[in-house]
Amino acid sequence: MNTMLLDSYTADRIAEHLPTGDALGALAEFFGALSDVTRLKIVSALAASTLCVTDLAALTGLNQTTVSHQLRLLRSARLVECKRQGKVMFYSLAERKVSGIMDLAVGAVYEKA
Numbered sequence: 001m002n003t004m005l006l007d008s009y010t011a012d013r014i015a016e017h018l019p020t021g022d023a024l025g026a027l028a029e030f031f032g033a034l035s036d037v038t039r040l041k042i043v044s045a046l047a048a049s050t051l052c053v054t055d056l057a058a059l060t061g062l063n064q065t066t067v068s069h070q071l072r073l074l075r076s077a078r079l080v081e082c083k084r085q086g087k088v089m090f091y092s093l094a095e096r097k098v099s100g101i102m103d104l105a106v107g108a109v110y111e112k113a
Contacts, residue, residue, distance in 0.1 A: 033077035038062060039070050046080065047099040050092040 004011055019027060030094060041060045045051060053071065057064045071091055074080040081094045086095055 006086065017102065029077050030079070033074055033079055036070070038066065039074055042070055042074065043093065043098065043102060046091060046093050047102055050090050052088050052090050056091065 034043065034083050038060075041062070045056055051059070055065050055068045056062075056071075059079050060067065062070075070082060071080060071082075075082065078094055079098055080091050082089045082091045084090075
């Protein structure tokens with residue numbers, strides 16, 4: 001027998017805000033993609049500008065192979081998109097909202113420090 005201590009109005013409001021099914025999976029994938037220091041560096045750089053792998057590697061201090069691998073993971077999570085210009089692929093954030101989420105997260109981390 002489950003007996004809740006809170007009132008039914010509050011319980012209903014909470015139930016309305018809990019993600020379910022596909023939304024939970026998508027959220028887990030989204031935050032999982034951002035749960036790596038290397039990927040966070042790349043996303044932070046792409047929040048400022050569209051970049052190619054060579055420039056991303058130079059700016060983040062990572063080798064190009066690592067950057068390419070992490071970009072592949074970010075693309076599969078639909079956080080990053082790319083466009084070819086001649087022989088060079090340029091990467092950018094798939095949505096501006098990702099940049100906003102990063103700004104909020106960085107602000108929250110610095111507030112606690």
